[in-house]
Every structure is written in structure tokens, then in C-alpha cells.
Amino acid sequence: MKAYVARQVGDARLLATRLERLVTGLRKDGYFLDVVDPQTTLTAAQAFRSKGGNCLSWTHLFVALARGAGLDAVYQVVDVPPSWDADAGFLIQYAHINVLLHGLQIEHAYK
Numbered sequence: 084m085k086a087y088v089a090r091q092v093g094d095a096r097l098l099a100t101r102l103e104r105l106v107t108g109l110r111k112d113g114y115f116l117d118v119v120d121p122q123t124t125l126t127a128a129q130a131f132r133s134k135g136g137n138c139l140s141w142t143h144l145f146v147a148l149a150r151g152a153g154l155d156a157v158y159q160v161v162d163v164p165p166s167w168d169a170d171a172g173f174l175i176q177y178a179h180i181n182v183l184l185h186g187l188q189i190e191h192a193y194k
Contacts, residue, residue, distance in 0.1 A: 084131055088151040098187050101152045109148075115141065121177060138179055145182050159183040 091108035095101045109115055114134055125133065125140040127147035136144075142158060149156035161179040168175045 084147060085151055088148055092152045098154060102154060102187060105148060105152050142180050142182055155185040157183050
């Protein structure tokens with residue numbers, strides 16, 4: 084993952100450029116294709132290898148890569164209505180988590 088970040092970010096000095104290069108590389112390489120499996124929580128390394136997982140898996144991955152690129156990335160719990168499920172007698176509350184980046188001003192949105 085360190086080598087991946089180094090290849091994508093290169094010698095970029097500006098934080099916004101580092102972010103743009105990282106996101107562009109991830110998209111080009113097939114990451115974040117809106118394939119989310121809510122039942123699969125993976126580590127950052129597992130999500131990197133499999134290009135899959137749930138929102139927490141993707142967040143683990145992006146936080147690790149962004150921090151490797153010198154960005155101040157933290158976890159953020161999103162305030163959305165939770166969804167519920169039951170499994171083996173347990174009531175499960177699903178929430179959503181994503182990444183918050185500090186210290187950046189972004190001129191355009193990534194779509």
C-alpha cells in the first residue's frame with residue numbers, strides 16, 4: 084500500500100494535488116465502484132487487495148492511503164437514519180461512516 088501511494092502521489096507537494104492524484108489512481112484502478120457489501124467488514128489491507136467491503140472497509144482503506152500520502156484523514160460517523168436487521172437472535176443497527184480530511188480546500192467535487 085505504501086508503494087501504491089508513492090506511485091500515485093509522486094512528488095506532489097500541495098495537499099490538494101496529493102488527494103487528486105490518489106483519488107484518480109484509485110478510480111483508474113477499479114476502486115470505489117459503488118460495490119458495497121454491508122456484511123463484509125475488512126481491514127485496510129484486505130479491502131486494498133479485494134477492492135471490496137462495506138463502508139467501514141472503504142473508510143479503513145482510504146484513511147490508511149490518505150495518511151500515507153501525508154493527508155490528515157480521520158473517521159467520521161455520518162448522521163443519517165440507521166437501518167436495522169436481525170441475525171441469529173441479535174438486533175443489528177447499521178450506521179454509516181466515511182472520511183473527513185482536515186486542512187484542504189477543494190475547488191471541485193469528485194464524482
